Amino acid sequence: MSAPLLEARALRAMANGRTLVEDVGLSLAAGERLAIIGPNGAGKTTLLRMLCGALRPSAGEVRLAGRRLDRITAAERALSIAVVGQTDQPDPRLALIDYVELGRVPHAGLRRRHDDRDIVVEALRRTGLLPLLARGIGSLSGGERQRAQLARAIAQEPKILFLDEPTNHLDPRARGELLELVAAFNMTVVAVLHDLALVAPFATSVAVMSNARLRALAPPRDALAQPLIREVFGIDVLRLRHPTEDRELTVFDLPTRASSPS
Numbered sequence: 120m121s122a123p124l125l126e127a128r129a130l131r132a133m134a135n136g137r138t139l140v141e142d143v144g145l146s147l148a149a150g151e152r153l154a155i156i157g158p159n160g161a162g163k164t165t166l167l168r169m170l171c172g173a174l175r176p177s178a179g180e181v182r183l184a185g186r187r188l189d190r191i192t193a194a195e196r197a198l199s200i201a202v203v204g205q206t207d208q209p210d211p212r213l214a215l216i217d218y219v220e221l222g223r224v225p226h227a228g229l230r231r232r233h234d235d236r237d238i239v240v241e242a243l244r245r246t247g248l249l250p251l252l253a254r255g256i257g258s259l260s261g262g263e264r265q266r267a268q269l270a271r272a273i274a275q276e277p278k279i280l281f282l283d284e285p286t287n288h289l290d291p292r293a294r295g296e297l298l299e300l301v302a303a304f305n306m307t308v309v310a311v312l313h314d315l316a317l318v319a320p321f322a323t324s325v326a327v328m329s330n331a332r333l334r335a336l337a338p339p340r341d342a343l344a345q346p347l348i349r350e351v352f353g354i355d356v357l358r359l360r361h362p363t364e365d366r367e368l369t370v371f372d373l374p375t376r377a378s379s380p381s
């Protein structure tokens with residue numbers, strides 16, 4: 120059997136005497152999309168940063184295609200991993216097309232590919248940004264900038280795409296559309312998501328974090344179920360028949376005070 124593309128064992132993150140992540144293990148096959156969910160402060164971003172090599176674990180290890188991530192050179196890692204995070208602050212004067220072309224930099228050390236520009240233009244087209252290609256990054260809206268980051272990551276052609284809250288600047292329709300777009304690329308993806316309604320249509324598996332620990336690692340239908348969601352988030356999950364269409368609706372409902380556990 121081939122090794123999983125991404126594998127984490129007994130991961131722990133400590134900072135300033137605090138345990139941010141404790142004993143997390145998971146594995147991801149090529150083509151899977153893992154959503155990491157959990158309340159604020161649960162350790163989601165810390166886990167994502169260890170999985171993508173941005174943060175060295177205090178204990179445990181991460182393997183990419185069977186090789187320890189901390190033993191892979193930065194150049195090799197850049198060929199394999201793209202990260203769309205919340206901290207990217209490019210020079211606002213940079214034109215959008217030049218920003219997206221930065222995604223090709225890890226490949227430039229090999230043979231400069233004549234189709235680099237085609238890959239960049241295609242990434243802009245797929246993210247709906249082609250009409251804005253000459254605009255300065257600083258003039259883009261928050262949502263456009265989020266799509267620009269995705270375009271840069273797609274242009275990088277990574278083995279795994281890591282997304283930290285990729286939809287937080289987007290309107291409700293654009294949120295779903297962005298994740299649909301990511302799914303359409305058939306890449307292996309690890310994404311921290313806050314909006315639970317987006318998880319089931321997007322993810323093939325879900326890691327539920329709570330108080331620094333992995334509470335569940337399961338397919339969306341099992342992970343997004345009572346009593347776990349009630350316990351971890353303090354909200355209810357209701358599965359209801361759509362009133363006019365032949366399909367089920369999943370509703371995340373804030374319980375009223377009367378029905379909340381005290």
Ligand SMILES: Nc1ncnc2c1ncn2[C@@H]1O[C@H](COP(=O)(O)OP(=O)(O)OP(=O)(O)O)[C@@H](O)[C@H]1O
Pocket residue numbers: 134135137139157158159160161162163164165166
């Ligand atoms: N360097 C640090 N030193 C001390 N505590 C930290 C440090 N970095 C993060 N933390 C704390 O660790 C906890 C987990 O942080 P993390 O960002 O991983 O959570 P999260 O689940 O992504 O949260 P959110 O949903 O709010 O983004 C938080 O309580 C945070 O304040």
